[in-house]
Amino acid sequence: MTASPDPPQPDRRAAAALCALLGSPGDLRQPEVRETAERARDLLRSGAGADELAACFRALDMLLRQAGDARGLVNESRGGAVPGLTPHIKVAVCPGPAQCTRVLRARDLLPAPHCAVNDTRMRKGRLGPAQ
Incomplete structure (x- = not known):
């Protein structure tokens, strides 16, 4: 048996x-x-x-x-504070009054990329659920 x-x-x-x-x-x-x-x-x-x-x-x-939490549920960083890791995806978005849908990865230590349409730097933000 x-x-x-x-x-x-x-x-x-x-x-x-x-x-x-x-x-x-x-x-x-x-x-x-x-x-x-x-x-x-x-x-x-x-x-x-x-x-x-x-x-x-x-x-x-x-x-x-x-909802914008890049870790999801099971990730080694959940529940702990790990330097350099954030639960949100940081992005650079169009800063102008006529905003386009251009979204680029934003790095913490580097300035935001240049927006050629508005002739200024893009602004940093967090990726939302609608993007």
């Missing part, structure tokens, strides 16, 4: 990242993110199956990234 394999366990890294996320109210400003995080917490508490939890973790990861 063979022993049955252990039932699949939830992703421990995702559970730890969820714990850090729930402890950071600033990351839960978006209602969809907050609701999905709370749903994942409830699934963990109720002992839901690994497949159901994995689907919820994937949905939460996608919502975080759509």
Whole structure:
């Protein structure tokens, strides 16, 4: 007689990242993110199956990234302050009154690129969910 394999366990890294996320109210400003995080917490508490939890973790990861959090859910930097890493994608956008859709990566230590249309430097900002 063979022993049955252990039932699949939830992703421990995702559970730890969820714990850090729930402890950071600033990351839960978006209602969809907050609701999905709370749903994942409830699934963990109720002992839901690994497949159901994995689907919820994937949905939460996608919502975080759509909300502008480049880390997503499972990333080594979640819950810790790592120098040089930020949860948002910094970009340079058109500064003029007639704004175009040009978006470039903005580096912290370098000035923003030049905008040829408005003859000035682009302004730095954060990539929003609508961009």
